[in-house]
Amino acid sequence: MTAEPTVTGDETRGQPAGQAAGPAAGQGVRSRSQHQRRKRIVQAAAALASRGGIEAMQMRTVSERAGVALGTLYRYFPSKMDLVVAVVSEEILLLEGSIERRPPRASDAPARAVEVLMRATRGLMREPELAEALIRSLLLSDVKTDFGERMSELLLRAASGPPEDISAEDPRRLVARALSGIWTMEMIEMLRGNATADEIQSRLEITAARLLIDP
Amino acid sequence: MTAEPTVTGDETRGQPAGQAAGPAAGQGVRSRSQHQRRKRIVQAAAALASRGGIEAMQMRTVSERAGVALGTLYRYFPSKMDLVVAVVSEEILLLEGSIERRPPRASDAPARAVEVLMRATRGLMREPELAEALIRSLLLSDVKTDFGERMSELLLRAASGPPEDISAEDPRRLVARALSGIWTMEMIEMLRGNATADEIQSRLEITAARLLIDP
DNA sequence: CGAAAAAGTAGAACAGATTCTAGTCTGTGT
DNA sequence: ACACAGACTAGAATCTGTTCTACTTTTTCG
Numbered sequence: 360m361t362a363e364p365t366v367t368g369d370e371t372r373g374q375p376a377g378q379a380a381g382p383a384a385g386q387g388v389r390s391r392s393q394h395q396r397r398k399r400i401v402q403a404a405a406a407l408a409s410r411g412g413i414e415a416m417q418m419r420t421v422s423e424r425a426g427v428a429l430g431t432l433y434r435y436f437p438s439k440m441d442l443v444v445a446v447v448s449e450e451i452l453l454l455e456g457s458i459e460r461r462p463p464r465a466s467d468a469p470a471r472a473v474e475v476l477m478r479a480t481r482g483l484m485r486e487p488e489l490a491e492a493l494i495r496s497l498l499l500s501d502v503k504t505d506f507g508e509r510m511s512e513l514l515l516r517a518a519s520g521p522p523e524d525i526s527a528e529d530p531r532r533l534v535a536r537a538l539s540g541i542w543t544m545e546m547i548e549m550l551r552g553n554a555t556a557d558e559i560q561s562r563l564e565i566t567a568a569r570l571l572i573d574p
Numbered sequence: 575m576t577a578e579p580t581v582t583g584d585e586t587r588g589q590p591a592g593q594a595a596g597p598a599a600g601q602g603v604r605s606r607s608q609h610q611r612r613k614r615i616v617q618a619a620a621a622l623a624s625r626g627g628i629e630a631m632q633m634r635t636v637s638e639r640a641g642v643a644l645g646t647l648y649r650y651f652p653s654k655m656d657l658v659v660a661v662v663s664e665e666i667l668l669l670e671g672s673i674e675r676r677p678p679r680a681s682d683a684p685a686r687a688v689e690v691l692m693r694a695t696r697g698l699m700r701e702p703e704l705a706e707a708l709i710r711s712l713l714l715s716d717v718k719t720d721f722g723e724r725m726s727e728l729l730l731r732a733a734s735g736p737p738e739d740i741s742a743e744d745p746r747r748l749v750a751r752a753l754s755g756i757w758t759m760e761m762i763e764m765l766r767g768n769a770t771a772d773e774i775q776s777r778l779e780i781t782a783a784r785l786l787i788d789p
Numbered sequence: 790c791g792a793a794a795a796a797g798t799a800g801a802a803c804a805g806a807t808t809c810t811a812g813t814c815t816g817t818g819t
Numbered sequence: 820a821c822a823c824a825g826a827c828t829a830g831a832a833t834c835t836g837t838t839c840t841a842c843t844t845t846t847t848c849g
Binding site: 494495498501503507530533534536537539540541543544545547551562565566569570572 | 709710713718722745748749751752754755756758759760762766777780781784785787
């Protein structure tokens with residue numbers, strides 16, 4: 360029953376790491392130094408996770424490494440999952456940036472979609488431990504994540520080529536969503552060691568081709 | 575460094591609940607009373623999970639309720655997740671039985687596939703708490719689960735109508751797999767309260783139609 | 790400026806999963 | 820029947836996420 364945390368700030372993006380800030384969270388950003396602190400925390404967490412995976416990313420350890428008290432860590436991220444989500448969000452941001460800078464150039468929609476997914480795949484595989492955490496958080500968190508939507512959005516844009524407005528009920532939206540789901544499941548298989556990137560690519564090519572046909 | 579557990583038995587099925595039994599697990603079943611014990615454990619766990627969900631299914635509580643020592647519980651199920659998997663496996667068994675008894679009768683493949691999925695969905699939603707556990711276990715366990723394959727197999731058989739042998743690289747296999755993945759993701763959405771059974775059904779119908787076209 | 794609120798800190802306390810210890814029970818081979 | 824191995828039991832101990840307490844430091848603002 361202490362005061363509601365006022366911390367809310369995220370960098371430039373939509374939902375930070377946590378859930379909808381409590382009732383008391385009226386004013387947006389709380390300060391410079393808090394951004395710093397938050398960033399330090401996320402970095403520390405990411406660094407730890409890159410090594411030993413999610414289990415190495417212990418709350419106590421993160422707090423020490425970030426130079427904040429455990430209580431403070433919990434003020435910023437009410438649960439470990441929130442912290443994981445924040446870390447992952449950072450990664451997705453990278454992917455989004457990368458795609459924007461160098462959009463897929465294949466001529467047909469399925470190929471473009473698959474390219475997006477494979478780039479994401481390779482990005483993830485660079486840090487499998489962290490990737491595992493990503494997938495877990497993406498899937499089992501009670502914490503809201505919007506990662507699925509972000510992935511779908513990337514796919515949608517890739518598939519539909521030239522920028523255009525796509526209505527909310529355009530079937531392509533639904534299909535992009537489905538594809539993103541399939542990809543997620545494939546990632547899980549890969550992380551479990553039951554599939555290679557190449558296998559995944561060829562599977563995605565087939566399903567994408569079917570899902571993205573026009574009529 | 576105590577002796578390797580010899581327990582391995584499962585009822586009639588493939589992988590029990592645990593990981594590949596250790597090196598010492600040569601002989602199959604170990605005895606009658608162990609089946610009993612195992613069954614009691616799984617039942618106790620299921621009962622608890624049906625109520626308060628996975629968090630109510632505490633290892634101590636399960637062990638008490640099943641009338642075994644905590645250590646014994648851990649001998650049978652080396653982690654809570656293994657136990658969850660065992661419970662879930664039981665549920666899938668029910669679904670498999672149900673489908674076998676009353677196979678989907680729609681005339682086209684997509685409709686049959688969707689029916690299987692929707693029956694699974696409704697079965698799950700009967701016990702949302704347990705369902706949540708299912709999904710989690712299905713996705714993030716280090717424990718091997720084969721649930722995905724079992725779902726895919728059901729779909730495959732439903733889609734291909736009359737029993738036939740389907741080669742390992744038949745594209746339908748791949749497509750069934752994809753569909754099962756999509757369904758899983760939709761289940762997650764539903765459990766999070768972001769989708770209703772009807773919405774899911776209509777989405778599945780669209781994607782199934784696309785995925786299961788012939789050429 | 791000076792007081793009250795908000796944010797931080799160090800560290801204890803709690804909770805539930807998992808592990809470990811020491812000893813008892815059971816079944817099987819000889 | 821005897822002895823040993825493996826399975827069980829009760830319960831303590833350990834580990835990590837999360838919560839709580841008692842203060843101290845900053846910020847905010849009248």
